Amino acid sequence: MEVPKPKCLEHPINVPTKLLMGPGPVNMPLRVHNAMMKPMLGHLHPEFTQVMDEVKEGLKYIFQTTAEVVCCVSGTGHAGMEATMCNLLEPNDVILIAQNGIWGERAADMARRHDADVRLIKKPPGDVCSLNELESALLKHRPAVLFLVQGESSTGALQPLEGVGALCRKHGVLLAVDTVASLGGVPFFMDSWEIDVVYTGSQKVISAPPSVAPIAFNDRAMEKVRTRKTPIRSFYLDITWLANYWGCDGLPRKYHHTGPVSSVYALREALSMVSEEGLHALWSRHSSCAQRLYSGLEALGLRLFIADPAKRTPTVTTICIPEGVDWMKVTKYFMSKYQVEVSGGLGPTAGKVWRIGLMGYNCIPENVDKVLKIMKEALANEPLLKSNL
Numbered sequence: 439m440e441v442p443k444p445k446c447l448e449h450p451i452n453v454p455t456k457l458l459m460g461p462g463p464v465n466m467p468l469r470v471h472n473a474m475m476k477p478m479l480g481h482l483h484p485e486f487t488q489v490m491d492e493v494k495e496g497l498k499y500i501f502q503t504t505a506e507v508v509c510c511v512s513g514t515g516h517a518g519m520e521a522t523m524c525n526l527l528e529p530n531d532v533i534l535i536a537q538n539g540i541w542g543e544r545a546a547d548m549a550r551r552h553d554a555d556v557r558l559i560k561k562p563p564g565d566v567c568s569l570n571e572l573e574s575a576l577l578k579h580r581p582a583v584l585f586l587v588q589g590e591s592s593t594g595a596l597q598p599l600e601g602v603g604a605l606c607r608k609h610g611v612l613l614a615v616d617t618v619a620s621l622g623g624v625p626f627f628m629d630s631w632e633i634d635v636v637y638t639g640s641q642k643v644i645s646a647p648p649s650v651a652p653i654a655f656n657d658r659a660m661e662k663v664r665t666r667k668t669p670i671r672s673f674y675l676d677i678t679w680l681a682n683y684w685g686c687d688g689l690p691r692k693y694h695h696t697g698p699v700s701s702v703y704a705l706r707e708a709l710s711m712v713s714e715e716g717l718h719a720l721w722s723r724h725s726s727c728a729q730r731l732y733s734g735l736e737a738l739g740l741r742l743f744i745a746d747p748a749k750r751t752p753t754v755t756t757i758c759i760p761e762g763v764d765w766m767k768v769t770k771y772f773m774s775k776y777q778v779e780v781s782g783g784l785g786p787t788a789g790k791v792w793r794i795g796l797m798g799y800n801c802i803p804e805n806v807d808k809v810l811k812i813m814k815e816a817l818a819n820e821p822l823l824k825s826n827l
C-alpha cells in the first residue's frame with residue numbers, strides 16, 4: 439500500500455499574527471525575521487563560523503563573562519538544562535537543587551536520569567532561598583553541584599544570586615544556574631557572581647526563535663568535565679564537542695552536528711539589538727514595564743501571587759485567580775477577541791494564577807496597557823463569559 443499525498447499540505451500554511459504575552463516564546467523584531475531569510479550556508483563555512491564567533495561575543499556580553507567556553511546547544515532551554523546535568527554529573531555525584539516550582543522538579547528528574555544523588559531544598563512555590571538556607575543545605579548535603587533557577591517562570595519568583603557563588607567556592611561546590619526566563623530582563627553577572635555554568639533560551643528576552651540554548655562553562659566547570667572518571671553520557675550534548683564546534687578550544691573545528699544555521703543568524707541579530715540597547719537599559723525597561731503592570735493589575739483589584747516585590751521576576755508576573763473566576767475563560771477571551779496570549783499557571787501554580795510575560799521585544803508600555811485593558815474588560819464580562827464561552 440502506498441501512503442497518499444496529504445491533503446492538508448495542499449493549502450498554504452496558516453500562521454496568524456498573535457501578540458505573545460505569556461511566558462514565552464515572544465514575538466520577534468522584523469530584523470530577526472529578516473536575518474532568518476539570509477541564504478543558507480554550510481555549517482562549517484568560514485562566513486558561518488564568523489557569524490558564530492559574533493554570537494559568542496554577544497553571549498559573553500549578555501552573560502557578563504570572559505569564560506572561553508560560551509556557545510549554544512542546538513535545542514531549546516531543556517537542552518541547556520540537560521547539557522548542564524550530563525556534563526557536570528557522574529553517577530552518585532550529589533547535586534543539591536532548590537525546588538520552588540516546576541523547573542527545579544525538571545532539573546531533579548534529569549539529574550536522576552544521570553544517576554546522580556539528588557537532594558532538594560524545598561520552598562513553597564513563589565518563595566526563594568536565602569543565603570543562610572543555602573549555606574546550611576550545602577553543609578548538610580556536601581554536594582558536588584548546586585543548581586538554582588534565577589527566574590522561576592511557573593511561579594514568577596526571582597532567586598537572588600549575589601553571594602551564592604562565593605558560598606559555593608568556600609564549600610568546593612560548582613554552581614549552575616538556569617536563566618531561561620530571566621536573562622536580559624534582570625541583572626546577571628556570571629563572572630562577578632562566580633557562577634560556573636549558566637544557560638538560557640533564545641525565545642524569551644533575547645526575542646529570537648526557539649531552537650538554540652546559549653550556555654557557558656567557566657574554567658572550574660571545564661576542569662570538572664576534564665577530570666571526569668566516566669564518559670559524558672550524551673554525545674550530542676557533550677560540552678567538549680560543542681566547545682570545539684563553536685571554536686572555543688583553540689583547535690580546528692570538527693564536524694559534530696549540523697548547526698541550526700538560520701536560527702544562529704537570528705540569534706546574531708537579536709544579540710546585536712541587545713548590544714545596541716545596552717544591558718542596563720534593557721534591565722530598566724523590564725523593571726519599569728513590570729512596575730506599570732503591577733500597579734495596573736492592583737488597580738483592577740487583582741492580587742499578585744508573590745507579595746514581596748523583591749522576590750518577583752519582572753519577566754513573568756503571576757496573578758492570583760480571584761475567587762469564582764474561571765481562569766481559562768479569561769485567557770480564551772484574550773485570545774479569541776484580541777489574539778493576545780496570556781497563560782494560566784504551570785505545575786504547582788496550575789489553576790491558581792495567570793502568567794503574563796514581559797520579555798524583550800514585547801516588553802513595552804503599550805503592550806502592558808493593552809493587556810490591562812483586556813483584563814479589565816474580561817473581568818467585567820466574567821459572569822457572561824462563564825455562561826457563554
Ligand SMILES: Cc1ncc(COP(=O)(O)O)c(C=O)c1O
Binds near residue numbers: 462617
Ligand atoms: C526557567 C525555565 N527553564 C527552562 C525552560 C525550558 O525551556 P524550553 O521550553 O525552551 O525547553 C523554561 C521554559 O519556559 C523556563 O522558563
